[in-house]
Amino acid sequence: MKLSELVIKFDLKVKCGAHELDREIKGGYVSDLLSDVIANGRAGEVWVTLQIHHNIVGVASLKSLAAIVIINGREPEEETIKKAEDEGIPIMVSKLPAFELVGRLYQAGISGTR
Amino acid sequence: MHLHTCLSPCADSTMSPRAIVKGAKKQNLQMIGICDHNSVENVEAVRMAGKRERLAVMGGIEITSQEEVHILGFFSKKTALRDIQDMVYKNLSGENDENLFGEQILTDEHDRVIGSNRRLLIGATGLPLEKIVDAIHRLGGLAIASHIDRQSFSIIGQLGFIPKGLTLDALEISPLASQKRRYSSSQRHSFPLVTFSDAHCLEDIGRSFSSFLIEEANIEETKKALTGKEGRKVIIR
Numbered sequence A: 001m002k003l004s005e006l007v008i009k010f011d012l013k014v015k016c017g018a019h020e021l022d023r024e025i026k027g028g029y030v031s032d033l034l035s036d037v038i039a040n041g042r043a044g045e046v047w048v049t050l051q052i053h054h055n056i057v058g059v060a061s062l063k064s065l066a067a068i069v070i071i072n073g074r075e076p077e078e079e080t081i082k083k084a085e086d087e088g089i090p091i092m093v094s095k096l097p098a099f100e101l102v103g104r105l106y107q108a109g110i111s112g113t114r
Numbered sequence B: 001m002h003l004h005t006c007l008s009p010c011a012d013s014t015m016s017p018r019a020i021v022k023g024a025k026k027q028n029l030q031m032i033g034i035c036d037h038n039s040v041e042n043v044e045a046v047r048m049a050g051k052r053e054r055l056a057v058m059g060g061i062e063i064t065s066q067e068e069v070h071i072l073g074f075f076s077k078k079t080a081l082r083d084i085q086d087m088v089y090k091n092l093s094g095e096n097d098e099n100l101f102g103e104q105i106l107t108d109e110h111d112r113v114i115g116s117n118r119r120l121l122i123g124a125t126g127l128p129l130e131k132i133v134d135a136i137h138r139l140g141g142l143a144i145a146s147h148i149d150r151q152s153f154s155i156i157g158q159l160g161f162i163p164k165g166l167t168l169d170a171l172e173i174s175p176l177a178s179q180k181r182r183y184s185s186s187q188r189h190s191f192p193l194v195t196f197s198d199a200h201c202l203e204d205i206g207r208s209f210s211s212f213l214i215e216e217a218n219i220e221e222t223k224k225a226l227t228g229k230e231g232r233k234v235i236i237r
Helices: A003-009 A034-040 A055-062 A078-087 A098-107 B017-026 B043-052 B078-090 B129-138 B155-159 B179-188 B219-227
Strands: A013-016 A027-030 A045-049 A067-070 A091-093 B031-037 B056-064 B070-075 B105-107 B113-116 B142-145 B170-173 B193-195 B210-213 B233-236
Touching (some): A003 A091, A027 A098, A034 A055, A055 A078, B031 B043, B070 B078, B070 B219, B142 B219, B193 B233, B210 B219, B219 B233
Parallel strands (some): A045 A067, A067 A091, B031 B056, B142 B170, B170 B193
Antiparallel strands (some): A013 A091
């Protein structure tokens, strides 16, 4: 599935990286610990998190993640959006809580196993 | 007491020892503390730059716990700073990417660049919160939870509560917190409160500060002020 399809299907609000939505999603990872994503995130995955700090962009870029999806309608910090634009990391916001969003992503065929 | 130097990847490269000392003097501060992320390597340079200008500089570190909670540790002894550094580096993996997280500049007391730190200082150590606080105390230091009112990297933001039995010496309220919130948080917690600037750039030095009524600018006296011993005390605005 492409990011652009994800945005439509799950009613995600695109905060930045709108021109990068052509990317194919290779899987998903959920974590609110940045160090955990550094250790276990994989290239091409969507990262579901509640973190809004600008360091999430560095982590996503380091691991070549496809995108960051922030849950519960939380708004990323201004600095986060600015940095994500620079790094070309799409950030989307979902109104759903993590459990519900991940469940729906899984149903849509996005897997967390390798 | 909570200032970052150019060694912290997220801090401005202008945060050099002399510039920090100058900035602190301009704000009429009498005592400052240096707390870079997971490193004490620029502490000595700032201390020496401060000495020339008669500004007391406390050696500290801002350690990231396994839970991604920031804890400030302050030490009076150089050997303690070295020991805490060893412990942190032993439990910190990864290499910094300057383009993603920022430069980590090492300087001398004359603001001359003497190198850069290659470690992933922005990363989290593998050390649990309790272990960090215990280690700080074992080395005679002072353990303060950073910016507890912030969502990111604070004990409240990450855990939602302060674990029972965690022997913190104080809680730091960020400059962003309003007076009202400062008051309500002081009602909630039984820990002494302090507020520091957490400055990452020169303009932010002194934007928030605490007044310690103490005999001399050192960690032992600061400890007494936090516990209200022998007439010492701490006042936050």
